[in-house]
Amino acid sequence: MSQPSQASKIALLQTGKPQFPEFEKFAKSIQSQERAQFAYDFKHGLREGASKGETPEQRSKKLLAQSRKMVLKHDNKQAISLLRKAIELTPDNAELHAQLGDVLVKDTDNVGAALSCYMKAIKLEPTTGSHYACVATLLMKMQQMEEAIDYFEIAVKFDPKNLIALSRMMHIKAHRLRWNDFEKVPTYLKVFNDKNVVSDPFAFLSLCDDGAFQRMRSEAIVRAKFKNPGRAAKPSPRAEGQKIRIGYFSNDFYNHATMHLMAGLLEQHDRQKFEIYIYDYGSKSKDHEHQRARRNADKFQDVRGMSTSDLVGLARSDAIDIAVDLKGYTEGGRLDIFNDRIAPVQVAYLGYPGTTGLQSMDYMVADRITVPSHLRKHFSESILYMPNCYQPNDENRYIEEMTATRSGFGLPEDGFVFSSFNNPYKVTPQEYDIWMNLLKEVPDSVLWFYVSKAEIRDVIRKEAEKRGVEGDRIIPTGRMPPERHLARLKYADLFLDTFNVNAHTTASDALWAGLPLVTKTGDQFAARVAGSILTAAGLEDLVTVSEKKYHDVALRVAQDPEYFADIKTRLAAARTSAPLFDTKGYTRDFERLLEKAFQNYQAGNAPKSMALSA
Structure with a gap:
């Protein structure tokens, strides 16, 4: 898809007037498709429900309100119909066009139509920052990250209080290793x-290590999006020997980090005690991991x-007796259903390293390292330890x-190989400064650095030169199939972890x-995961x-052959x-903990933090 030129973006920042001929041409090309739908919607119910003497503007406002209710219920088809009716009544209402774009963009097949809507909104209100934020978010979904940053910057320029745009801009800059204004992050966070303030909770995990702050972010979005949390029904008698039904909810039942971790768990579940239900919001592929999930469910349902x-x-x-959310605030999550209450016991697990902030989420699975007792205050859920x-x-x-050698990956055959296989967004100048000092202190050493996008390879090398x-001495490497990724790891000597968000599956x-x-x-859950794993x-x-x-231990591993050998021996064992x-x-x-939580419910008790007895 053609994007606006850099010159047009600069002109926009200077004048506030849109100059996007490429976007406009694209938008016009799909308008004819929309007119037929507009006519149909108008013919089939536009005047339904209109009050006597009601103006088009008043009716349009009501339709907008109704559409928003439909969006919260994930009834996007009805929301689109309502918005198109409203637009037919008041075609110069920029808010309606932007809202229609927001609903259309939820379906990847409607990206073009969504873009057309946003461009109409910009033409009608060229200095409204939120419209540019919409375009930026769409570009972000399309993985056009550099362009997305540009549009978020425009959005923030026109509307400095658009904090969602600001938070997404910071998050994408982290993904692109754009550290030129990293020192401004603490000021932004204030x-x-x-x-x-309503914002994306996930966007902040890598920007600061503060459990209280992360809980505030989660609870703010819950207050804004979810009302009237569901309560668990009163316990009812159960037949002797009746199995506990566990429902797992996610869209990651495929070749994804979540399945890499829990595929064995699904296979090992005791089917004499439990029935396993899987609700798939829409996994991206039906690969080997997807088939494993299907095989190990008593009932697998595609609910996209x-x-x-x-x-x-x-x-x-x-x-369902126990509903397990595997998503939290990661892409595609459905916390809305957990707010409405789908099971008497609801558990947050594995997918999101922080609190959901939902009053109706009863528990979160953790351990004594990720959530020690003095940090429980950062969680709205009770903890299952x-x-x-x-x-x-x-x-x-x-x-x-794998029979390749180090040189096959661009690595030196001799010399110590430090590595970072975390997603680049987790890396900050704070860690990178330490890593570069290690390279200076360990002659002939290199840093094997995972980069998700080839175009940022030069960026990370320039940061080293600074x-x-x-x-x-920075050796970039990219994505590989899981089994090959695991194989290449033997060519590294030491993995250097990131701080605010540790390595998890990695x-x-x-x-x-x-x-x-x-x-x-560190302090927040995400900053304590690797410590739990290593322990x-x-x-x-x-x-x-x-x-x-951290520096001293890494240096010792690199310089003390006996200590390094001891670590490798213990790790092999x-x-x-x-x-x-x-x-x-x-x-x-895990099953004993879930049983304990369910028995606590059956006894008529409120959720409480609990662990297994010896």
Whole structure:
């Protein structure tokens, strides 16, 4: 798709007048498709419900309000129809065009139509920042990140109080390693330190390490989006031996980090005690991992496109006892159904490393490291404490046999290989400064750096040069299939973790493949995950609590051959002896915790934090 030129964007910033000929041409090309739909909607019910003497503007305003209710219920088809009726009545209302774009963009097949709507809104109100934020968000969904940053900057220029645009701009800049104004982040964050500010909770995880702040962000969006949280019905008698029904809810039942972790859990569930129901919001592919999920469910249901009321009704009719949310505030999450209450016991698990803020979410699964008692205050949920690590692992994960050498990956055959396989958005100048110092202190060492986009490879090398390190000592590497990714990890010597958001699945991948990791434990859940993983693998000495200690431990691993050899020996033994990789043992513990939570409900008690007794 053609994008506006840099010159036109600069002109817009200077004049406030839109000059987007490429967008306008594109928009006109699809208008004819919309006119037929407009005519149909007008003919089939535009005048229905109109009050006597009601003006077009008044009727249009009512239709807009109705459409928003439909969106909250995930009834997007009805919302689109209502908005098109409203636009026919008041075609010069920019808000209506923008709202229609917001609904259309939820379906990837309607991206073009959504863009047309946003451009109409911009033509009608060329200095309204929110319209540019809509275009930026669409570009973000299309992975056009540089252009998205430009449009978010325009949005913030016209509307400095558009904090959603600001938060997304900061988040995307992190993805692109745009550190030129990183020192401004604390100033930006101050405007979000308000319980009434609505923003994307996920966008802040990598920007600060503050559990109280993250809870504030989650609860703010809950207050804005969700009303009247559902309450659990009173317990009813159960037949002796009746199985507990667990429902797992996600759109990640395919080759995704969530399935890499929990596929073994699904296979190990005790089917004498539990029935497994899976509700798939729309996994991206029907690959091997998807088929594993299907095979290990008593009932697998594709519920993509279901409205809130329909999905809540389905789950309730299935008589789910325990509903497990695997998404939280990650893309495609459906916290709306959990707010309405789909099961007497509702559990947040694995997908989002922070509180949901939902009053109706009863529990969150954690452990004593990710959520020690003094940090429980950062969670609206009661905590279900796993005895070891909260994170499951699949002890049967396949590692491809690879005969390549280091040089095949652009690595030196000799010399120490530091590595970072976290998503680049987690990396900040704070860690990178330490990493560059390590390269200076360890002769002939390199940093093997995972980059999700090829175009930022030069960026990370230039950042090294700014810190006095030759750019060619940063060896970029990209995405690989899971089994090949695990295989390549043997060519690295040490994984350097990030701080605000630790390695999660990536940490377990590294340890499973025999690659040790050094981490620094912080305050929020996301900053404590790798510490939990390393402890469950018997490598507590690689868990640090300060930047200096983090640096010192990493340096010792690189410079002390005996210590390095000892770590590798312990890590090799962990594959068969450590709790981290005991899938069956983990599953039994997880089931006992869920049983305990359900028994607490059956006893008529309110949710409470609980752990397994010895």
